[in-house]
Amino acid sequence: MSSETLIPTAGSTLEFEPFQFQQATEIMLEARDLTRVWGKGAAAQTAVDRVDLTIHRGETVALVGPSGSGKSTLGGLLAGIDRPTSGSMVAAGTRVDQLNDDDLARWRGLHVGVIFQDYHLLPTLTASENVELALKLNGHRRGRRRAAEAALREVGLAGKTHRLPSQLSGGEQQRVAIARAVAVRPELLVADEPTGSLDQATGHAVFAQLMGLRQRGTTIVFITHDDELAAGADRIVHMVDGRVVPGAVAS
Amino acid sequence: MSSLTRSIRRAPARIIASIMAIALAVGAIGVFAVPSVAAHSLRELALDDHIAHVAADTTPIASVDQLDLDGVEVVEGRVSRSIATPEGLVRVIGIDFPNQTINIVEPDLGELPGIGQALVSEGLAEIGDTVTLADTPLEVVGVGNTTWWATDDVVYTQLADAEAITGVDGVNRVLVRMVDPRSESLDTAVEDLRHSLNASGERLESFPITVPDGRHPIEQDLIQTSTMIGLLGVVAGIVALTLLASTTNTLITERTREVAIMRSLGGVRRPLRRRLRGLALGIAGAGALIGIPLGILVANVVARVVLTRFTGITPAFAVSWTVMGASLAFALIGARLVAGRAARRVTRTPLAEALRDREGSPFGGRWSDRVLARMPTGGLFERMALRAGAHRRARTIGVMVQLTAGVAAVVTVASLGTSIAAFDEAELEPWNWQSSVQAVDAGLPFDAALAGGDDSIEAAIVEVGEVGDWEVLVFGLSPDTIMLDNDVREGRWLDGSRGVVVSAGFAANQGINVGSDVDIALASGVERYRVQGLHRSRSLDFYIPIDVLAADLDSEGQVNTFWTTGSPDQIDMVLPAAADLITIDELQAENVEARAVIAKIFWVIGLIIVGVSVLGVSSAMAVNLYERRHELAAFQAIGGTKAQMRRVLMTELVPQALVASAVGAVAGWYGSIAIIGFFESVNAVEIGTVFATSMVPMATVAAVAVVALIAATAARRAAKRPVAVVLRGAA
Numbered sequence: 001m002s003s004e005t006l007i008p009t010a011g012s013t014l015e016f017e018p019f020q021f022q023q024a025t026e027i028m029l030e031a032r033d034l035t036r037v038w039g040k041g042a043a044a045q046t047a048v049d050r051v052d053l054t055i056h057r058g059e060t061v062a063l064v065g066p067s068g069s070g071k072s073t074l075g076g077l078l079a080g081i082d083r084p085t086s087g088s089m090v091a092a093g094t095r096v097d098q099l100n101d102d103d104l105a106r107w108r109g110l111h112v113g114v115i116f117q118d119y120h121l122l123p124t125l126t127a128s129e130n131v132e133l134a135l136k137l138n139g140h141r142r143g144r145r146r147a148a149e150a151a152l153r154e155v156g157l158a159g160k161t162h163r164l165p166s167q168l169s170g171g172e173q174q175r176v177a178i179a180r181a182v183a184v185r186p187e188l189l190v191a192d193e194p195t196g197s198l199d200q201a202t203g204h205a206v207f208a209q210l211m212g213l214r215q216r217g218t219t220i221v222f223i224t225h226d227d228e229l230a231a232g233a234d235r236i237v238h239m240v241d242g243r244v245v246p247g248a249v250a251s
Numbered sequence: 252m253s254s255l256t257r258s259i260r261r262a263p264a265r266i267i268a269s270i271m272a273i274a275l276a277v278g279a280i281g282v283f284a285v286p287s288v289a290a291h292s293l294r295e296l297a298l299d300d301h302i303a304h305v306a307a308d309t310t311p312i313a314s315v316d317q318l319d320l321d322g323v324e325v326v327e328g329r330v331s332r333s334i335a336t337p338e339g340l341v342r343v344i345g346i347d348f349p350n351q352t353i354n355i356v357e358p359d360l361g362e363l364p365g366i367g368q369a370l371v372s373e374g375l376a377e378i379g380d381t382v383t384l385a386d387t388p389l390e391v392v393g394v395g396n397t398t399w400w401a402t403d404d405v406v407y408t409q410l411a412d413a414e415a416i417t418g419v420d421g422v423n424r425v426l427v428r429m430v431d432p433r434s435e436s437l438d439t440a441v442e443d444l445r446h447s448l449n450a451s452g453e454r455l456e457s458f459p460i461t462v463p464d465g466r467h468p469i470e471q472d473l474i475q476t477s478t479m480i481g482l483l484g485v486v487a488g489i490v491a492l493t494l495l496a497s498t499t500n501t502l503i504t505e506r507t508r509e510v511a512i513m514r515s516l517g518g519v520r521r522p523l524r525r526r527l528r529g530l531a532l533g534i535a536g537a538g539a540l541i542g543i544p545l546g547i548l549v550a551n552v553v554a555r556v557v558l559t560r561f562t563g564i565t566p567a568f569a570v571s572w573t574v575m576g577a578s579l580a581f582a583l584i585g586a587r588l589v590a591g592r593a594a595r596r597v598t599r600t601p602l603a604e605a606l607r608d609r610e611g612s613p614f615g616g617r618w619s620d621r622v623l624a625r626m627p628t629g630g631l632f633e634r635m636a637l638r639a640g641a642h643r644r645a646r647t648i649g650v651m652v653q654l655t656a657g658v659a660a661v662v663t664v665a666s667l668g669t670s671i672a673a674f675d676e677a678e679l680e681p682w683n684w685q686s687s688v689q690a691v692d693a694g695l696p697f698d699a700a701l702a703g704g705d706d707s708i709e710a711a712i713v714e715v716g717e718v719g720d721w722e723v724l725v726f727g728l729s730p731d732t733i734m735l736d737n738d739v740r741e742g743r744w745l746d747g748s749r750g751v752v753v754s755a756g757f758a759a760n761q762g763i764n765v766g767s768d769v770d771i772a773l774a775s776g777v778e779r780y781r782v783q784g785l786h787r788s789r790s791l792d793f794y795i796p797i798d799v800l801a802a803d804l805d806s807e808g809q810v811n812t813f814w815t816t817g818s819p820d821q822i823d824m825v826l827p828a829a830a831d832l833i834t835i836d837e838l839q840a841e842n843v844e845a846r847a848v849i850a851k852i853f854w855v856i857g858l859i860i861v862g863v864s865v866l867g868v869s870s871a872m873a874v875n876l877y878e879r880r881h882e883l884a885a886f887q888a889i890g891g892t893k894a895q896m897r898r899v900l901m902t903e904l905v906p907q908a909l910v911a912s913a914v915g916a917v918a919g920w921y922g923s924i925a926i927i928g929f930f931e932s933v934n935a936v937e938i939g940t941v942f943a944t945s946m947v948p949m950a951t952v953a954a955v956a957v958v959a960l961i962a963a964t965a966a967r968r969a970a971k972r973p974v975a976v977v978l979r980g981a982a
């Protein structure tokens with residue numbers, strides 16, 4: 001299937017930079033001294049501690065490390081769903097840490113797709129409507145229905161577009177979440193243990209679908225406990241106690 | 252209780268909001284207590300003053316010793332007559348001070364007067380001043396009054412001085428306290444008094460005032476205003492009940508998952524249920540504990556405003572334990588009933604379901620959810636709104652009921668206001684006179700012939716009488732009067748024969764028909780008249796040909812009122828007794844002023860009720876939005892902005908507010924009819940409901956504004972918290 005089916009072109013208000021594989025060295029995201037402290041005073045806990053991280057356009061990065069090492073916190077910062085306590089982050093040419101709430105939301109909509117372990121689909125919307133909503137929130141005015149159905153077809157849910165989340169299995173819900181995240185053609189996709197709630201077979205199938213996006217040049221950061229999955233990434237970033245430790249392995 | 256303190260620690264804002272909402276609701280019910288608090292204060296005063304059970308104006312008699320009355324505890328004679336002074340009318344009352352035992356006058360300042368001295372009501376003069384009445388100078392030695400005359404300007408003197416000033420030979424007012432102060436006994440006393448007077452060639456000059464059972468005469472005048480206010484307590488009660496039910500229900504339902512976890516760890520249903528009920532009772536009890544003093548305060552403040560404004564009496568603090576006890580019971584029993592049901596439901600939810608979704612049962616579980624999901628009506632936001640409303644239907648109904656109650660309360664309060672205003676207008680509407688002069692003291696002191704041949708002046712009799720247990724106004728009118736519109740609703744107008752035309756509303760209430768006979772108790776005794784017409788007059792009026800009434804009052808050719816269609820100075824005759832001059836414009840202005848006070852009280856109560864309902868809506872929505880915080884965070888994670896979130900919430904809430912306003916307007920319509928209907932039946936008066944139509948759009952706008960504010964606040968709050976923080980609990 002050509003990637004054309006996924007791109008809502010007619011009437012789209014978005015401008016996408018054309019994907020050029022050879023530009024893989026272009027910087028997508030650059031974090032400097034990124035720090036996130038949870039809590040205050042005696043209870044303060046530094047979940048992400050002065051992290052420097054550069055991710056290139058089109059790169060696939062696996063974020064691994066022991067539980068509580070700050071992977072999710074870092075993922076949230078990269079996806080713009082959280083704000084750093086200090087440090088800077090430039091992504092897709094924008095100083096993300098300095099945006100106000102609304103601009104941050106818009107930036108997220110335009111550039112980032114997030115996938116959670118618990119899917120977080122809107123429970124009152126059907127699979128297709130969930131995807132349509134993401135398109136609507138990001139300024140797509142026409143052709144949303146078609147684009148949504150195409151995205152769901154791509155993840156193998158062609159027959160289930162009218163199901164509500166409660167009528168879908170976990171694996172199916174996660175695939176709706178992937179369709180929702182990619183339908184808007186984000187430049188950066190952040191997935192926090194996207195297969196963590198699924199059994200291994202389903203998890204691997206869903207993961208394969210996620211990895212399919214690499215061909216479209218999407219930059220992917222995924223968090224995982226599964227070494228086998230991590231091995232599929234271009235680069236593995238290890239975290240321990242909020243810090244990125246050396247030992248990155250190129251696949 | 253321990254679960255209560257734990258809950259407060261965990262979600263302080265919400266629990267405290269619940270407690271405050273219940274407190275305000277219970278406090279609003281305090282409005283119920285206004286009539287009883289007012290009556291209680293007045294009865295205390297009646298006790299203090301030794302208020303007369305019977306007060307009668309008579310022709311002058313030498314002494315009350317000549318009267319032959321049974322069952323009397325004490326009888327006292329006084330002089331009472333009004334005197335015109337350059338500053339206005341003053342009532343002169345002569346008292347045998349050393350022996351006064353009824354309507355006791357006590358000086359607030361100074362002392363009781365001796366010969367040549369006076370005690371005056373406050374504001375009339377200062378101690379040390381000299382007041383001159385009918386050429387008699389009196390030295391003011393005291394300031395004070397009895398509550399009987401609280402609104403009058405009174406000069407109290409020794410009997411001898413009063414006789415000299417007024418020309419009354421002996422005493423002309425008889426005060427009686429009976430051993431048995433019940434109504435029937437007082438009626439007998441009036442009969443005895445009349446016979447005893449008639450036996451010595453004297454008579455009653457007006458229908459005596461009887462005050463049974465330790466009441467205060469002012470109570471009768473206030474009862475209407477205070478019942479009307481008390482009836483608003485019904486509206487407050489309904490709003491409070493809704494709030495209590497929805498708060499209790501929410502409190503327990505939101506613990507579904509927590510209870511499920513305890514159950515999965517081996518918790519037994521019965522003690523879990525008991526704990527949930529304990530929590531609800533604790534919150535209702537805490538709310539009631541704060542609410543009851545609030546209710547006592549509300550009742551007393553309103554009663555005080557009413558009393559001081561309408562009677563000049565400042566009442567003491569009083570508590571209606573019945574109403575307070577009832578509202579406590581109401582809060583506890585209400586909470587217990589709702590909590591019992593909710594707790595049973597929560598402990599019965601299948602474990603798997605309760606544990607799976609921390610946001611309650613998932614959407615799609617009911618067939619109606621699936622039907623809605625198949626209905627691609629409107630845009631995405633509209634679908635989300637509709638389905639969210641249907642999903643949390645108990646919450647939606649709660650919000651809508653609260654809004655409905657608020658709108659209904661506003662519309663009802665406003666309609667009571669417009670109805671009273673319309674009633675005041677309608678009461679004066681049949682009258683054509685512009686100015687009236689009426690004798691202040693009892694009796695018919697004016698010669699009807701004084702009106703002379705002037706067509707624009709008419710003589711009339713206006714007397715108080717009694718029909719059944721109702722105090723009514725008895726008018727003696729010329730059958731071809733031009734002062735009152737004489738078109739009747741039924742039957743025919745007066746023709747000079749022994750007939751009476753009656754206010755239609757009172758007649759309907761009392762089962763009086765054209766052709767039946769009514770007995771009217773007058774000063775001279777009970778007289779019977781044939782009803783020949785029903786008039787649109789809204790008061791309790793009886794119209795009788797003037798000659799017939801004068802004869803029945805044994806005062807042929809005498810009257811106590813002159814009316815003119817012209818200006819007051821048209822009545823330039825020299826009158827032999829003190830008279831009160833009033834124009835219809837002044838009367839209207841007085842009505843408007845009195846209404847303004849009542850309107851203010853109504854609005855205060857209305858605002859309390861609206862406050863309760865706004866609190867209820869906000870707390871229900873706070874819970875609703877708390878439950879949906881993950882959903883809202885996910886919405887933001889995929890790019891939703893604050894404005895878009897607000898739009899989704901508005902799309903959900905505005906239609907609810909509109910529906911609630913419509914239902915509230917209808918409920919307010921029926922509520923007003925019910926309250927006024929009840930009021931009409933207990934007061935035997937025709938008021939008529941005038942619906943405050945203009946209030947409906949205003950209330951609707953207010954309801955929409957409330958939900959818009961909630962939506963905006965919720966969106967702002969949700970946008971402030973980073974998505975990652977909200978979703979962490981969910982991941």
Ligand SMILES: Nc1ncnc2c1ncn2[C@@H]1O[C@H](COP(=O)(O)OP(=O)(O)O)[C@@H](O)[C@H]1O
Pocket residue numbers: 038039045046047065066067068069070071072073074975976979
């Ligand atoms: N929202 C939060 N509030 C408080 N502490 C948090 C929050 N999120 C994460 N933490 C803390 O930060 C640390 C890192 O957590 P997290 O980023 O979730 O680690 P990981 O995803 O690697 O397991 C943990 O100690 C965790 O308790």
Ligand SMILES: [Mg+2]
Pocket residue numbers: 071072073
């Ligand atoms: Mg994690």
